[in-house]
Amino acid sequence: MTTLGLSADELLSTTRSVRKRIDFDRPVSDDLIRECLEFAVQAPSGSNRQGWRFLVVTDNDKKAALGDLYRRGWDAYSKLGTSAGALAETLDGDHAAQMTRVRESASYLAENMHRVPAMLIPCLPGRVNKAPETGVSSMLASIVPSTWSFMLAARERGLGTCWTTIHLMFEEEASTVLGIPFEKVTQIALITVGHTIGTDFRPAARPPASTVTDWNTWTA
Ligand SMILES: Cc1cc2nc3c(=O)[nH]c(=O)nc-3n(C[C@H](O)[C@H](O)[C@H](O)COP(=O)(O)O)c2cc1C
Numbered sequence: 001m002t003t004l005g006l007s008a009d010e011l012l013s014t015t016r017s018v019r020k021r022i023d024f025d026r027p028v029s030d031d032l033i034r035e036c037l038e039f040a041v042q043a044p045s046g047s048n049r050q051g052w053r054f055l056v057v058t059d060n061d062k063k064a065a066l067g068d069l070y071r072r073g074w075d076a077y078s079k080l081g082t083s084a085g086a087l088a089e090t091l092d093g094d095h096a097a098q099m100t101r102v103r104e105s106a107s108y109l110a111e112n113m114h115r116v117p118a119m120l121i122p123c124l125p126g127r128v129n130k131a132p133e134t135g136v137s138s139m140l141a142s143i144v145p146s147t148w149s150f151m152l153a154a155r156e157r158g159l160g161t162c163w164t165t166i167h168l169m170f171e172e173e174a175s176t177v178l179g180i181p182f183e184k185v186t187q188i189a190l191i192t193v194g195h196t197i198g199t200d201f202r203p204a205a206r207p208p209a210s211t212v213t214d215w216n217t218w219t220a
Contacts, residue, residue: 003156004199013203015152018160019105022194024115030058032157033118033193039153043146046138052146053185055178057119065177066167066190067114073166074110094205109162109192120161120191121178122147128186143188151191160196165189 006014033056045051057063077083084106088099109116122143131139151161167174167190175182 002158004158006156011152011156014201015155016160016201016204017105017162018194018196018201019109019162019192021197022116022160022192023197024112024117024194026117026195028058028117028159028193028195030056032159033120036150036153036157036159040146040150043149045142045146049142051125052143053123053125054150055121055123055180057121057178058117060114062177063116063119064114066119066174069170069174069177070113070164070167070190071110073169074107076169077166078107098205109164110166113192116192116194118193120147120150120193121174121180122150122188122191123180124186124188125184126186127183128188139186140188147189147191154193155201158195158199159193162192163189164192 037054040054041050041052057066078085080086083103084099085103088096088103091099124139124143126139128136128139147163151163154161168187171187172182174180174187175185180187
């Protein structure tokens with residue numbers, strides 16, 4: 001597969017959540033997903049356990065079932081005070097406009113979730129909610145970098161991804177759909193995967209890192 005030839009800095013600053021610019025009608029080859037996963041397993045993990053598991057979903061019936069769960073979750077999430085839509089109303093200026101765009105884009109994805117060419121479900125052994133307090137960070141940090149590496153590798157190959165978690169409101173039902181033993185395995189996310197329409201993506205408008213960084217002593 002040809003790659004876009006992005007520099008590392010371009011890759012790191014332009015890997016966005018792609019929802020509206022996914023080509024739903026163009027399948028993603030299994031080999032391309034396998035190629036991206038080879039980068040995922042290069043990521044760090046606590047004690048080098050490499051306990052990650054990835055479930056790739058391309059079956060239309062399973063995607064439809066997950067899409068239904070996702071939409072149920074989306075309906076519930078949209079009513080929460082912490083949703084992107086609700087947050088947009090508490091903000092002003094550029095951030096409010098950005099949040100409104102996120103809500104519209106996320107709503108579009110929810111409507112079309114069953115049409116995404118592939119879904120990637122990163123999983124970990126054990127139930128994260130049963131881990132001792134310090135264990136939760138280690139568990140999550142042992143799958144998040146690998147999944148992000150997958151997403152970066154996908155971007156370099158003309159694929160768009162979006163990290164989603166809303167189906168986890170019904171994780172047990174999703175586990176049944178996918179044959180995952182719910183008591184023994186935690187689903188971490190549902191990453192949507194598809195070829196992008198165009199490959200030009202821009203860095204997001206964000207406050208500079210200096211506004212969220214302290215040196216040596218925490219400031220209130
Ligand atoms: C933990 C996590 C959960 C997220 N869940 C969802 C989700 O369920 N649905 C969705 O459309 N986007 C979801 N997102 C994507 C965010 O909305 C997105 O990262 C954010 O708006 C910034 O946009 P950008 O990734 O394009 O920079 C999630 C992202 C993270 C990191």
